[in-house]
Amino acid sequence: MCEFLTNLLKPKETASTTTTNTSTTEVDVVDIVDTGSTETAQTESNENTMEEKQDRTEFEKQIADYASELEKGKVRKLVEIAVHCTATKEGVEVTMEDIDKWHKARGFNKQKLSGHYCGYHYVIALDGTIMFGRYLSETGAHVKDHNSKSIGVCYVGGLDENGKAKDTRTDEQKDTLAWVISKLKSTFKIDKVQGHRDYSPDTDGNGVVDSYEWIKECPCFDAIPEYKNV
Ligand SMILES: [Zn+2]
Numbered sequence: 001m002c003e004f005l006t007n008l009l010k011p012k013e014t015a016s017t018t019t020t021n022t023s024t025t026e027v028d029v030v031d032i033v034d035t036g037s038t039e040t041a042q043t044e045s046n047e048n049t050m051e052e053k054q055d056r057t058e059f060e061k062q063i064a065d066y067a068s069e070l071e072k073g074k075v076r077k078l079v080e081i082a083v084h085c086t087a088t089k090e091g092v093e094v095t096m097e098d099i100d101k102w103h104k105a106r107g108f109n110k111q112k113l114s115g116h117y118c119g120y121h122y123v124i125a126l127d128g129t130i131m132f133g134r135y136l137s138e139t140g141a142h143v144k145d146h147n148s149k150s151i152g153v154c155y156v157g158g159l160d161e162n163g164k165a166k167d168t169r170t171d172e173q174k175d176t177l178a179w180v181i182s183k184l185k186s187t188f189k190i191d192k193v194q195g196h197r198d199y200s201p202d203t204d205g206n207g208v209v210d211s212y213e214w215i216k217e218c219p220c221f222d223a224i225p226e227y228k229n230v
Contacts, residue, residue: 055129055130055131055132056130056179058130058132059122059130059132059180059183060183062132062135062136063136063183063184063187063188064187066136066137066188067187067188069137070188075136075137076137076139076148076149077149077188078136078149078150078151078184078188078190079149079150079188079190079192080146080149080150080151080190080192080193080194081150081151081153081181081184081185081190081192081193081194081227082142082143082146082150082151082152082153082194082195082196082199083153083154083155083177083181083193083194083195083196083219083223083227084120084142084152084153084154084155084195084196084218084219085154085155085156085157085158085159085168085218085219085220086099086123086154086155086156086157086158087158087159087218088156088157088158088159089157089159089160089161089163089168090157090159090160090161090166090168091126091157091168092156092157093125093126093156094123094125094156095125095131096116096118096123096131096132096133099117099118099120099123099133100116100117100118101117103117103118103119103141104117108141111134111135111138112138113135113137113138114132114133114134114135114138116132116133116134118133118134119133119134119140119141119142119152120133120134120140120142120152120153120154121133121134121135121136121140121151121152121153122151122152122153122154122180123153123154123155123156124153124154124155124156124173124176124177124180125156125173126156126157126170126172126173127170127172128170128172128173128175128176129176130176130180133152134152136151140152142154142196143196143199144199146199151184151188151190153177153180153181153184154219155169155173155177155219156173157169157170157173157220158217158218158219158220159220165217165220166220167220167221168220169221177227178226178227178230181193181227181230182227182230185227185230193223193224193227193228194223194224195218195219195221195222195223195224196216196218196219197209197214197215197216197217197218197219198223198224200213200214200215200216201213201215
């Protein structure tokens with residue numbers, strides 16, 4: 001067969017799939033996932049500025065709508081924010097499609113309204129863009145026993161190149177995380193913001209979840225003081 005025809009008949013998938021399997025790390029036994037394909041992660045840099053503005057506008061609209069439903073008593077009250085990481089390696093982009101795939105594979109249900117499997121409500125990409133997962137009206141799946149009244153906010157990253165826990169947040173991610181959490185806190189009058197690891201049991205009962213008590217390291221930084229006053 002001539003090369004032209006062969007090429008025409010080839011399946012349309014591109015290149016090889018890069019797999020970064022992080023499943024051996026203990027950063028986050030709940031969130032841990034195979035990072036799967038990274039080839040869809042590239043975003044045209046010249047689109048970023050516009051997308052960034054659009055995502056923030058969309059975010060503000062969504063939370064305003066939810067607040068209005070809340071006033072009418074139509075939706076559940078949200079009392080805490082849990083911060084997560086995707087437990088993927090520094091600099092590796094992750095898309096909402098990736099997370100949907102991982103969480104679908106873990107048996108999470110497809111949400112009727114948003115159409116997402118993703119257990120988080122918001123995921124912050126490396127460039128600081130807000131990616132939308134479940135709607136706030138849809139109960140998250142991100143902290144065992146704390147999903148019914150919490151909001152799940154996640155950033156892409158959390159592991160160094162060897163798969164060890166690391167605060168890999170880019171400046172853009174830090175900026176967006178603080179902005180998103182500040183908006184959520186003020187809109188829903190939420191005081192409690194903590195990392196996933198801070199939900200570990202306080203085994204010695206001293207009132208603080210110490211580092212030796214963490215059953216996971218997610219989100220790989222101390223979210224409590226960081227977002228106390230945003
Ligand atoms: Zn987590």
